[in-house]
Amino acid sequence: MSDPTEGQGRPRTPGRGVKIALGLSLAVNLLILGLVGGALLAVGPGRSGGDDPRLRTLGLGPFAIALSREDRAAVTDRIDRDALRAERRALGRSLVQLRDAIVAEPFDRAAAEAALEGSRSAAAGLQGLGHAALLDQVETMSAAERADLAGRLSRALRRMGGRDR
Structure with missing residues (x-):
């Protein structure tokens, strides 16, 4: 009698392409989880001054630091x-579509490009909302308040790496 395990060799491992696709899928899933988790953690009472992730997702980067607590609240209101x-749902859908395009076999570049375009469009929509709210708030400020905001913005830009040119 022969050994039943003879001739079977070692078990097959996934190919390199499958490993890359799984890694990219994991990265996209972690990105989505981070966006959702960050949004959940950024909401609620007890957020104090400083960098506000809700304002950064609206394209207001350094203004998240430069605005006073009251002005940040007014902008978000x-x-x-x-x-x-x-817009957030559209962004999430486009990221899921991108994940699906990445793992498709064969790789579907057109679907990935469409998903990225959807992501860009949703991000631009979020920025548009944020920029309009910021301008509405700045419009309510006196000249002295705007000068104070400009000074805090300059300091925030320096802290962010000298982008105050």
């Missing part, structure tokens, strides 16, 4: 919540 939710 000015944003249409339904439009904000719609």
Whole structure:
């Protein structure tokens, strides 16, 4: 009698392409998890001054630091919540579509490009909401308040790496 394990060799391992696709899928899933987790952690009472992730997702980067606590609250209050939710959902959908395109076999470049375009469009929508709310708030400020904001913005830009040119 012969050994039943004879001739079977070692078990097959996934090919390099499958490993890359799985790694990219994991990265996209972690990105989505980070966006959702960051949004959840950024909301709620107890957020103190300083960098506000909600404002950064709206394209307001250094203003998240430069605005006073009251002005940050006023900017976020000015944003249409339904439009904000719609843009965030669109961003999430496009990231899922990108993940699916990445793992498709064969790779579907056109689907990946469409998903990235959807992501860009949603990000631009979020920025548009944030920029409009910021301008609405700045418009309510006196000249002295705007000068104070400009000074805090300059300091924030220096802290962020000297982008105050």
